[in-house]
Amino acid sequence: MREYPRLNKVAMNNIEELIPCNECHAGVLRPRHVTYFTWLGGELITVPHFPAWLCDVCGRCEYDERAIQWLNTLLDPNAGKPTNSNRRTPPRPRPQSGARPPMPES
Numbered sequence: 001m002r003e004y005p006r007l008n009k010v011a012m013n014n015i016e017e018l019i020p021c022n023e024c025h026a027g028v029l030r031p032r033h034v035t036y037f038t039w040l041g042g043e044l045i046t047v048p049h050f051p052a053w054l055c056d057v058c059g060r061c062e063y064d065e066r067a068i069q070w071l072n073t074l075l076d077p078n079a080g081k082p083t084n085s086n087r088r089t090p091p092r093p094r095p096q097s098g099a100r101p102p103m104p105e106s
Contacts, residue, residue, distance in 0.1 A: 019053065027057025034061060040075055047071065 018028040036050035050071075051064040073079060 021055040021058060021060055023060040024055060024058035027055040027060075029053035029055055029060075029062065036063060036071070038075075041077075045075065 021027045021029055032054045033049045034052045036047040038045050051067045053062045
């Protein structure tokens with residue numbers, strides 16, 4: 001996937017950040033917001049106003065890479081679940097026999 005400038009309000013209105021289309025070689029990719037569709041476990045997920053690059057001649061649509069990464073993080077079935085750590089907690093040191101606990105300072 002190609003690296004594109006970040007899509008923000010400035011990029012959406014800045015004509016200088018246009019990229020030639022690799023599909024038709026005649027048009028340019030313009031930043032737009034589209035509806036993104038994907039299947040997740042047998043359910044159709046739609047995301048309105050998703051940032052993308054759309055060719056003004058052939059209509060090729062390339063989704064913004066950062067937005068795809070963000071969406072994949074949100075849709076990850078393990079998102080928000082605690083990680084299963086196999087790390088053992090070291091045992092607490094045992095007090096030595098006959099030793100008194102330290103007295104709090106007053």
